[in-house]
Amino acid sequence: MVTVTAAGSLIALRGGRVIGQAEQAWSTVAEHTDRKLILYADIRAAFGYGGFIHAFKNLILRGDLMYYFTAAHHMHRLDQNIHLYRALPLTEAETAALDTLESTVERYRGMLDVAYDQTRAGTLGTLLDPLVTVDDAAAVAALDDLARVIAGEMAATRISVGRTLTLGQRLFGSLPWLIPLSLIAVVLTGALVLRLNRVVRQAERQSAELADSEQRLMTVIEGSIQGLLIHDGDLRPLFVNRSLARMYGYESAAELLAEPTLEHLIAPGQRDQARQARQSLLNGEVDELSLRLETSKRSGDLVIIDAAVRLVPWNGAWAVQATMIDVTAQELHHQELESSRATMEAHATELAGLADSLELARLEAEAQRQFQHRLLDTLPSPVFYQDPDGRLKLVNQAFEEAFLGDAINQPGELGERRLVDLLSDDLKTVAIKTDCRLIAAGDDRVVSFGGETLFADGQMHHVVVRQALVRDAFGTPCGIIGVISDITGQKRLENELRRMATTDFLTGACNRRRFLEIAGLEIERARRHGRPLSVLTMDIDHFKQINDTHGHATGDLALKAFVAACEETLRGGDALGRMGGEEFAALLPETDAAGALVLGERLRAAVSRIDLRGADRRPVPMTVSIGQATLNPAEPNLDALLAEADRALYRAKQDGRDRVVGALAS
Missing domain, CATH: 3.30.450.20 (PAS domain)
Known part of the structure; x- marks a missing residue:
């Protein structure tokens, strides 16, 4: 009896101590995990595009200092949460992830100060392109690492709770055969049963809290602006969050999970690249890859996605996890900036991969600005x-x-x-x-x-x-x-070509074609308004004799002198044309027959006064015969008018030259 009683007491005491130790261990771990989950959610909210990054990029795009103070507030909150997270027991993965996040925050803090100074100085435009295209893939991957560690600790805590429950069940099952042996055993066993019941209730409560924490973690993942996808090596979906489903135009994650394969989410031209990337991961050649995917939503609209891809364990096997960010809007904005600078041939189209540090981004931006100015100056x-x-x-x-x-x-x-x-x-x-x-x-x-x-x-x-x-x-x-x-x-050059096409190259008078064009227009105007119009046809007397006696050079001088005398005598609205050889014509708008004869006589007198000398300096006399005709309203025809003037010119030559003869009255 004593031996049995002692054995029962020993079992009860040792069971209580084991259960107490287990209870204290997983209770502490659960408390730390729950605290990490709360801090993780706050860190992700402060870090994401709804936090300081969103405020920072609005400062760059809008130039409003209100966004500077919003971003600074989020950065301060992020610093506090990372500090509190570091006070908890950490794994190496958590330490590395926190280091990456702090490095990213410091990088943004430096850019935020530069943006603040340039906003105050009114020169913010010089940093517009490099600052809005900063690559945050490393920070996004660090947040994913924290999420995986927290999920793993939750799973480990659940296992510890299960083991505690199992131990309690075993102890509880071994107690009944000891109870009848001794009153002491009964008392100790009762105390142990009460403690075990309390431990079981606490374990059940902790299990419920763990389930709630897991639910909160899923809520954070589902509510994240980044898309999360896990698939096997054959592109069969294993897990997607709501953001990823909406990114591709699906109503829900369940709808996308029902797809037999995800290959249709990759543009045909990029499928080989994606297949090689998966193979590199599965073969252990690389630990992580970054991809840019350009494909279409279900609606057919373009979507551009930056993806960070790595391997993760999933149900005892390796699966591919992709964290995705929809950068369509940013890319289209970048293209808009490019189109507005179409004359700048060498403008950089992608700076995201080059902006590894603030100094590099600043140097690239300054070099680009100098290049554009130099390009314009060339x-x-x-x-x-x-x-x-x-x-x-x-x-x-x-x-x-x-x-x-x-x-x-x-x-x-x-x-x-x-x-x-x-x-x-x-x-x-x-x-x-x-x-x-x-x-x-x-x-x-x-x-x-x-x-x-x-x-x-x-x-x-x-x-x-x-x-x-x-x-x-x-x-x-x-x-x-x-x-x-x-x-x-x-x-x-156009005016010179036009002049050459419409004027006589030797004398400068209108050529025959141009004269006929002007005459046609003036006849139409005279007919339409009932106004008088006359024409004079002129022939230099004995011009062949001038050429034969004094040479063609003197003949050319005679033609030029004749045109000069005519232009000095004619009025501003009149037109003079060389019809061929020594034959000329003058168009006289708003002039009747009497006025034309008077003007013809002035031309004859002006020509007779020309002082022309040959190569031997001897005088060369010049006279002109002129025929006059006036437009007949009953027959407003250019050919008829010129023919009538030519007949009058012929009579002037028949009558002895050096005279003006008018057309015969019809």
Whole structure:
């Protein structure tokens, strides 16, 4: 009896001590795990795009200092939570993850201070591209590492609770056969049963709390802005969160989990790349990979995703875990910036992989800015950028030389200068109307206008201005960019070609084709308005004798002198044309027959006064025979009018030359 009683007492005491130790151990672990879960949720909320990163990037895009103080507040809260997390027992994985998060926070803290200073100074635009494309993949992976460690500790705690319950059941099962042996055994056994019942209830409560903690962890994962995907080596889905499902256009995670394979989520052109990445992970060649996937949602809309891929244990086997961030909006914004700088040939399109540190990002941004300015300065045409009020904000060297001369010596000295104030009055009016249409109506087309304006060299230049509206990151018109082409030489060449095509190359009078064009237009005008019109046909007397006696050089001089005398005598609205050889014609709008005969007599007298000398310096007399005809309203025909004048010219020659003869009355 004593031996049995002692044995029962020993079992009860040792069982109580074992249960107490187990209870204290898993209770402490559960308390630490629960505390870690709370801190993890707060860290993820402060770190994510709803926290300081979101506020920081709004500061960059909007230039509002309110976002600076919001970001600083979130960073302070994040520092406190990481400090509290480090006070708990940590694994090596947790220590490494916290180090990564602190490094990321410090990197952002430095960029936040730079953004604050530049916002105050009004120069924030110089850091716009590199700062909004900072790569946070390492920090996202660190958050995933913390989540896995916490989930593992929850699982370990559940196992400890189960073992405690099992021990309690075994002890409780061994007690009944000892109870009848002794009153002492009964008392000790009763105490043990009461303690065991309390331990069991506490274990059940801790198990419920663990389940609740797991539920909270799942809530954090489901509510995360990042998508989480776990699949096997054949792309069969094992787990997806709600964010990932919505990222691809599914209504729920369950709908995506029901898919037999996820291969349709990868663009056909990237499937080989994704397959090689999975194989590298499964073969142990790499521990983690970063991928950018461009594919389509179920709706067909484009989605661009950055994914961090690694292997994780899943139900006794290895599975592939991908943490994904939808960067479609950021990528489209970057493309919009690229399109607004289409004239800058070497603008960097991707800085995310290059911005490993703040110093590198700053150097890259400064180098890019210098390159753009140098690129603009190499363009031969004036280039300008003006704000919505028309004030010049940026010009290249060609613009300064053309419009400003020595007015500025350093960049940034444009002051309140406006492009319209540098243009001529006529061109200024057109420029103001064009600017108002672009800004007020939000017209995104490239528009152009042109005319003559004064350059800094004091000369009038013919220019064509091509300009387009520039929008900011939110689509609001923020200015106008334009290129000014100096086409003075082209216009001069066009005018010269036009003159050569319409004038006689020797005398400068209209050639036959141009004269007939003008005559046709004037006859139509005279017919339409009932106005008189006359024509004179003229032939230099004995021109062949001048050529034969004095040479063709003197003959050319005679033709030039004849045209010069006619142009001095004719009125401003009259037209003189060389019809061939020594034959000429003069068109006289608003002139009746009597007026034409008077003007013809003046021409005859002017020609007779020409002082022409040959190569031997002897005088060369010149006379002209002139025939006159006036437009018949009943027959307003150019051919008939010229034929009538030619008949009058023939009679003038028959009558002895050097005279004016009018057409016979019909």
